[in-house]
Amino acid sequence: xxxxxxxxxxxxxxxxxxxxxxxxxxxxxxxxxxxxxxxxxxxxxxxxxxxxxxxxxxxxxxxxxxxxxxxxxxxxxxxxxxxxxxxxxxxxxxxxxxxxxxxxxxxxxxxxxxxxxxxxxxxxxxxxxxxxxxxxxxxxxxxxxxxxxxxxxxxxxx
Amino acid sequence: xxxxxxxxxxxxxxxxxxxxxxxxxxxxxxxxxxxxxxxxxxxxxxxxxxxxxxxxxxxxxxxxxxxxxxxxxxxxxxxxxxxxxxxxxxxxxxxxxxxxxxxxxxxxxxxxxxxxxxxxxxxxxxxxxxxxxxxxxxxxxxxxxxxxxxxxxxxxxxxxxxxxxxxxxxxxxxxxxxxxxxxxxxxxxxxxxxxxxxxxxxxxxxxxxxxxxxxxxxxxxxxxxxxxxxxxxxxxxxxxxxxxxxxxxxxxxxxxxxxxxxxxxxxxxxxxxxxxxxxxxxxxxxxxxxxxxxxxxxxxxxxxxxxxxxxxxxxxxxxxxxxxxxxxxxxxxxxxxxxxxxxxxxxxxxxxxxxxxxxxxxxxxxxxxxxxxxxxxxxxxxxxxxxxxxxxxxxxxxxxxxxxxxxxxxxxxxxxxxxxxxxxxxxxxxxxxxxxxxxxxxxxxxxxxxxxxxxxxxxxxxxxxxxxxxxxxxxxxxxxxxxxxxxxxxxxxxxxxx
Numbered sequence: 001x002x003x004x005x006x007x008x009x010x011x012x013x014x015x016x017x018x019x020x021x022x023x024x025x026x027x028x029x030x031x032x033x034x035x036x037x038x039x040x041x042x043x044x045x046x047x048x049x050x051x052x053x054x055x056x057x058x059x060x061x062x063x064x065x066x067x068x069x070x071x072x073x074x075x076x077x078x079x080x081x082x083x084x085x086x087x088x089x090x091x092x093x094x095x096x097x098x099x100x101x102x103x104x105x106x107x108x109x110x111x112x113x114x115x116x117x118x119x120x121x122x123x124x125x126x127x128x129x130x131x132x133x134x135x136x137x138x139x140x141x142x143x144x145x146x147x148x149x150x151x152x153x154x155x156x157x158x
Numbered sequence: 159x160x161x162x163x164x165x166x167x168x169x170x171x172x173x174x175x176x177x178x179x180x181x182x183x184x185x186x187x188x189x190x191x192x193x194x195x196x197x198x199x200x201x202x203x204x205x206x207x208x209x210x211x212x213x214x215x216x217x218x219x220x221x222x223x224x225x226x227x228x229x230x231x232x233x234x235x236x237x238x239x240x241x242x243x244x245x246x247x248x249x250x251x252x253x254x255x256x257x258x259x260x261x262x263x264x265x266x267x268x269x270x271x272x273x274x275x276x277x278x279x280x281x282x283x284x285x286x287x288x289x290x291x292x293x294x295x296x297x298x299x300x301x302x303x304x305x306x307x308x309x310x311x312x313x314x315x316x317x318x319x320x321x322x323x324x325x326x327x328x329x330x331x332x333x334x335x336x337x338x339x340x341x342x343x344x345x346x347x348x349x350x351x352x353x354x355x356x357x358x359x360x361x362x363x364x365x366x367x368x369x370x371x372x373x374x375x376x377x378x379x380x381x382x383x384x385x386x387x388x389x390x391x392x393x394x395x396x397x398x399x400x401x402x403x404x405x406x407x408x409x410x411x412x413x414x415x416x417x418x419x420x421x422x423x424x425x426x427x428x429x430x431x432x433x434x435x436x437x438x439x440x441x442x443x444x445x446x447x448x449x450x451x452x453x454x455x456x457x458x459x460x461x462x463x464x465x466x467x468x469x470x471x472x473x474x475x476x477x478x479x480x481x482x483x484x485x486x487x488x489x490x491x492x493x494x495x496x497x498x499x500x501x502x503x504x505x506x507x508x509x510x511x512x513x514x515x516x517x518x519x520x521x522x523x524x525x526x527x528x529x530x531x532x533x534x535x536x537x538x539x540x541x542x543x544x545x546x547x548x549x550x551x552x553x554x555x556x557x558x559x560x561x562x563x564x565x566x567x568x569x570x571x572x573x574x575x576x577x578x579x580x581x582x583x584x585x586x587x588x589x590x591x592x593x594x595x596x597x598x599x600x601x602x603x604x605x606x607x608x609x610x611x612x613x614x615x616x617x618x619x620x621x622x623x624x625x626x627x628x629x630x631x632x633x634x635x636x637x638x639x640x641x642x643x644x645x646x647x648x649x650x651x652x653x654x655x656x
Contacts, residue, residue, distance in 0.1 A: 002586075009585035016581075017326055024333050027348050037615035039607045041345040044599075048332045055326040062322065083584060088577070091375055091552075095573045098556070102566065111553055118549040122377070128546075136550050140557050148188070150561040 005082050007068050014063060018056035024049030090121045106155030108145075112137045165512025168213055169520060177214050178517050181221020182524045188222075189229020189241055196226030196242065196467075200487045204494070212495040213510055217517040219491040223484070224521045227467055228272055228529060231460055232536055235264045237551050239370035243361060244463045246593055247431040249369055251448060251455030258451050263397040265533045267405050267453055268460040269526055270397075275413030275461035276522040279468025282417055283475075284515055296625065297422055299608035304626035305422065305429075306602045308633030310594060313432035321641065324591045331595020332602070334359055341600065342607050354567040361596050363559035363572040368589040370555040371576025376583060377548045396533075397453065405457035408438045412461030419462070420469020423481040425597055427466035432594065434462035449588075468518075475499050475511070 002010070024045055034040030094117045102110035115133040124132060144150040168174060181203075188199035200222050207215035230241030235252035248268070255264040297305075310328055337348045338358025349355040397405065412434040419430040438458040439448045448455050470485045478500030480486040492499050503511050559572040582589050613619040621627040 005584055006586050009581055010587070013581060013585050013587065014326075017330060020330060020333065024348065027350070031345065031347065035615060036610055036617055039342075039603075039610050041340040041343045041347055044603045045333065045336050045347055048329050048336070048599075052326065052329040052333060055322050055329060058322050059326060088375055088580065092573070092577070099566070099570070107560070111556075114556075115549050115553055118374075118552055119545060122545040122548060124545045124549075132546055132549060136553055140553060144557055144561060148561070150557075151564060152560075153566070 021053030169516035185222035185225020189226035199226035254451035335599030367575025372579030408458035416462035416465025420466035
């Protein structure tokens with residue numbers, strides 16, 4: 001029997017897939033479908049959008065049947081691994097910060113800020129945090145910008 | 159005979175040996191960088207060959223080719239970030255081995271397997287290139303469609319026994335691959351009037367999001383399994399006798415399977431890794447170990463990848479036709495030097511052909527010589543504290559995603575699929591079927607479209623062609639049989655309980 005976290009995650013996944021399937025069908029509705037003689041652009045989106053929708057519904061039915069019940073003995077339950085919301089939201093926040101700083105001040109400075117912030121969230125402090133942020137930023141800039149010629153965006157203020 | 163001797167002795171000249179070593183080293187270094195892989199490595203380092211004479215230039219490219227392939231598997235094993243699509247399968251068991259303190263053994267087996275499979279492939283290429291190339295030409299769009307469809311149906315179920323979940327993930331992968339411009343008609347599909355989606359989604363940010371970023375997100379949890387501190391002495395870094403014994407069969411089978419699949423058009427190196435994984439899981443006496451650190455799960459796919467890359471050289475060298483992106487990049491290297499590979503290559507440039515073949519053997523040996531001693535250094539990376547390693551992994555994923563198309567949109571895609579990958583982790587759903595659908599979706603659509611035109615709508619013609627008929631029937635049986643068996647078992651259980 002699956003844990004509550006697994007069940008909820010699968011439920012969320014199935015609902016997400018169902019939504020994506022329906023959106024695919026909606027967006028592909030006006031595309032020409034063609035025939036078996038000549039497939040047109042709408043053939044694959046409609047077929048696979050339909051498959052995605054149908055399979056998501058089947059998964060939801062299966063999840064309803066297999067939903068965890070509180071009648072199990074504590075010892076029989078698999079160890080639950082709940083979502084670490086604080087960490088997840090922190091990293092999403094760091095990523096949003098990276099995008100904002102990158103837009104304003106450029107990729108290199110954004111890298112430094114994101115490295116420092118993520119190291120801080122993970123528990124790094126002091127000189128170790130500074131060395132991590134500076135050394136990694138320098139290494140990436142040297143390898144990708146100088147050596148491989150991947151031009152890193154400068155930002156609107158720089 | 160004189161040309162063979164001239165070619166081989168040219169490959170063994172001091173300068174060309176140095177060039178080969180440089181190629182292997184650079185290829186490994188660039189291949190390790192996430193998002194680049196061997197195609198990226200060769201593309202970026204190709205300008206180095208402009209000023210070289212043809213033999214040395216092609217030897218350099220061959221070294222980069224093999225080095226890039228090995229580099230892609232290093233990050234898969236150490237930090238669960240596949241360096242390229244063909245290294246996705248290696249993460250399933252390679253990273254688990256790292257978490258158990260066996261990173262060195264995993265890396266060593268990947269290097270040894272790549273070497274053996276590469277050498278095996280080169281021998282087969284040398285002996286059998288022309289007749290094999292002629293057979294490969296029998297593969298048209300119908301056979302192409304059949305092999306991709308069967309691959310999707312069968313290989314997607316390697317990691318999850320649920321048909322519904324596996325096929326749902328494939329369906330989403332195919333839908334994601336349809337975003338952008340339709341190759342056949344030029345129509346825009348699923349772009350939502352957004353200019354960012356017109357070019358479609360690149361697979362690199364998606365696989366780095368699923369495997370790398372989701373690992374970064376997971377690192378915050380108490381249950382995060384940090385790699386066990388292992389003894390990093392050379393003796394302990396190498397695979398044990400038992401591990402070597404268990405790896406021998408998978409390496410040989412993987413190399414041969416990969417070589418055979420590399421002869422076929424399409425993403426053969428990706429398919430070959432999945433096929434090898436599935437084969438080894440079926441043949442193993444302990445299939446329950448797969449996905450938890452089985453060495454066969456690293457040995458087989460890595461060998462298959464190298465075997466497929468060598469097999470892909472057969473149609474390139476014999477017919478001048480690249481069947482996948484990697485040989486296509488090699489073709490450009492040939493063309494830059496004014497050489498057209500094909501049936502006349504051996505006649506007109508015999509010494510160059512044999513120098514190239516000899517340098518591939520040499521490059522393979524150098525790969526092993528260069529990377530085995532570095533295994534200890536690479537393994538130390540896995541033992542860095544996650545407080546240090548995870549921010550670095552995150553940043554390398556971001557730069558890797560950005561460097562694909564120099565687009566910040568790909569960085570956003572990386573993050574979205576990172577969160578999605580984390581959700582799938584919580585749901586205990588392995589994302590590899592989705593990756594397979596994403597990579598093979600365009601091939602499936604194009605080959606079905608071309609087949610429909612050839613057959614003029616009569617799709618039963620698939621069963622009139624021996625190769626496609628065999629593949630489709632085998633695929634059908636392999637897909638339906640577990641359902642039938644489960645239904646029979648369920649009926650019998652109900653009868654017994656009644």
